[in-house]
Amino acid sequence: MSLTVDRLLRIPALGLRRIVDIPAAHDISIDWVSSSDLADPTPFLARHQVLLTTGSQFLTESEERRPLINGTRTGLALITDYESFVQRLVSVGVAALGYGTEVLRPDIPAGLVQACETHGLTLFEVPYRTAFIAVIRAAADALAAAAGERQAWAMNAQRAISFAALRPNPQREIFVELARLLHRPVFLFSAPGPALSRFGPPLDPPAIVTAEAAALLDRGQRAATTIQTPAGTVSLQTVGRREDLRAVLAIVGPAPDPAEQSVITNVVALTGLALEQGRGLRRGRRALRSGALEALLDQRPSLTRLVLQHIHEALPPEPVRVAVWHPGHGAGNPLLRELDERAQTAPGWCFFATRGREIIALLPAEDAGARIAELGTARGLAGGLSDPLGYANLSEGIDQARRALAEDPHSPGVTAFADIGGQGITELLFTDAVRERAHELLAPLHAHDEAHGTELIAALTSWLEHNGQWDPAARELGIHRHTLRARIMLIEKLTDTPLDTMSARTNYWLALRA
Incomplete structure (x- = not known):
């Protein structure tokens, strides 16, 4: 419990008496008690201090040399500049003023009382029997006790927080x-x-x-x-x-x-x-979800449900719609966190997993759009959304969502597969033979990514989607343009194919799409 003006004045042994009572100042915490008879002690004072004085600063030099009679100087004419004295104390935040009586005069000057009332400064009397050092020592003991109480409170509070x-x-x-x-x-x-x-x-x-x-x-x-x-x-x-x-x-x-x-x-x-x-638990959960997605694509939904059951999650009921986002470097982290929270707090609200740099989410078909709108972090990302389908056709759903995303990969918002008119001309080219050839073309890049932890596929995709422009592609990937240039040169070396012609770039763009 801190030492306040009110508590100091209530210490019985000191016998302090309120002369000017300011209720608003009762709970002001006191940092220290000082004594001074300087005409202007404010350079040596700080906020929330109490000042004790005998009033000698209000006397002339000749008056200070007059003899004491019964402990009081007689015939004194006090300087009446109490107003400026009190104003200075209030300006530095002094909490209260104590006046020692029967040292220079038997009572407190009326002008000082009036000035304290005018400026809202608590004034109290220190009787002759109470030494200023006794007030200072009592305050120091109270401050030490308060500090000990706060320290004990802090230790108990730390213990309570630890138990929580x-x-x-x-x-x-x-x-x-x-x-x-x-x-x-x-x-x-x-x-x-x-x-x-x-x-x-x-x-x-x-x-x-x-x-x-x-x-x-x-x-x-x-x-x-x-x-x-x-x-x-x-x-x-x-x-x-x-x-x-x-x-x-x-x-x-x-x-x-x-x-x-x-x-x-x-x-x-x-x-x-x-x-x-x-963070470690989330990484583990995301790895399990990625494995569960692969099991789902492998037509083993029972295994997926078993895995999700162990992490207290669930698949949404069929039919579902597939949403795919391919955010730039680091941009998907907030979306992953929000999907993570949704999947844990409301099992079945969605299922999501990462596949390469893609974020793939499965949502109930009836309100998939509304649920995506609830994901605040998804509004700033470009995404694709499939038609309603069952888990048996999940591969087709992912392909639809990817193709919808490819229509407008840089504008925020989700593009639905139904809105792009189904298959475009390029999609008509993607036969099984074309897909096999695409895997052959990209195999060296996949092998290098897996062996060295690089992201050549992502670099090539971004660079081609930005029409071979270095700066915007590098910004999307979160790397320097020189780093991106080095990766493209490595791709050319691994595939033995210069990418400086339209035909070469189109060939690899179609391979990535396929």
Whole structure:
């Protein structure tokens, strides 16, 4: 419990008496108590300090040398510039002023009382029997006790947060515990979206807080900030690694003290650790989904359902529509996270997997378009959508979605296969013999990608789709144009085919389409 003006004045042993009571100042926390009789002590004071004085700064030099009679100087004419003195104290944030009586005069000057009332400064009397050092020592003891209490609170709070991390659904439990410990509303804005989770006292976040959280997530850098809102001060802090922020934590109320900040920092660290562990789990889940997709393409839906059952997911009911996205370097991560969350929280809402650089999702045919519209991160990506079909025709569905995507591979939004009029002229060329020849042409590139972990197929695809332009293709791939140039030169070497003619480029573009 911090030392406030009210608690200091209530310490019985000191016998302090309120002269000017400012109710709004009762809960001001005191950082220290100082004593000074300087005419202007403000250069040596700081906010939230209490000043003790005997009033000698209000006397002339000749008056200070007059003899004491019964402990009081007689015939004194006090300087009456109390107004400017009190103004200076208020300007630096002094919390209260204590006047020691019976040292220079038996009572507090009326002008000083009036100035404190005018400027809203708490004024109290320090009786002659109470030494200033006794007030300072009492304050120091109270401050030390308060610091010890805050340290003990922080240790107990850290323990409570650690126990919360061991419960089921630890991420939620950690924030529930944090809101309970702070007695404040806590918001968690999770990417993408951002999706809002509320903890603690019921309160809707002001719009400015939601906008600031979205801006922090879009910026993609770790940061902390404080903003003023109609609901009060709100402190925001990002959660997650740079370029992979997962959430923004927002806490309503005054800026946290050091003890509270240590607990908040621990929560952010624990959440970050949980997210890192979740990253490995997500990678494992995505690998299982990729295998489940291959089993589904191999006409083994029962095996796919068994695999998904073990990770608490499910296939959507037939008929389904296939959606395919082929995002640039890193652009698919938010979409993958959102699909991941949907698949886990609502089994059967969708099934998705990655295949090379493609993201393939299966959604119930009746409302596939509406569900894709719910995926906020999909709006900025180009995608293709197949006609309704059963799992037995999944290969055809993927082919339809790819062909729909190929019609407009650079414009955001999903193109439906039905909207492109079915087969184009190029699709009529794709016989089994053509597909076999395409596999032969691209086999050296596939072999090199598998053996060396390169992405030659992706580089060739992007480069051809951008009409051999280096800069836009490199930007889509997330690499330097010189790196892309080196990959194309390697492709020419592996295939023994220069790609500087229209016929050669068309040949490989058709092979990729086939």
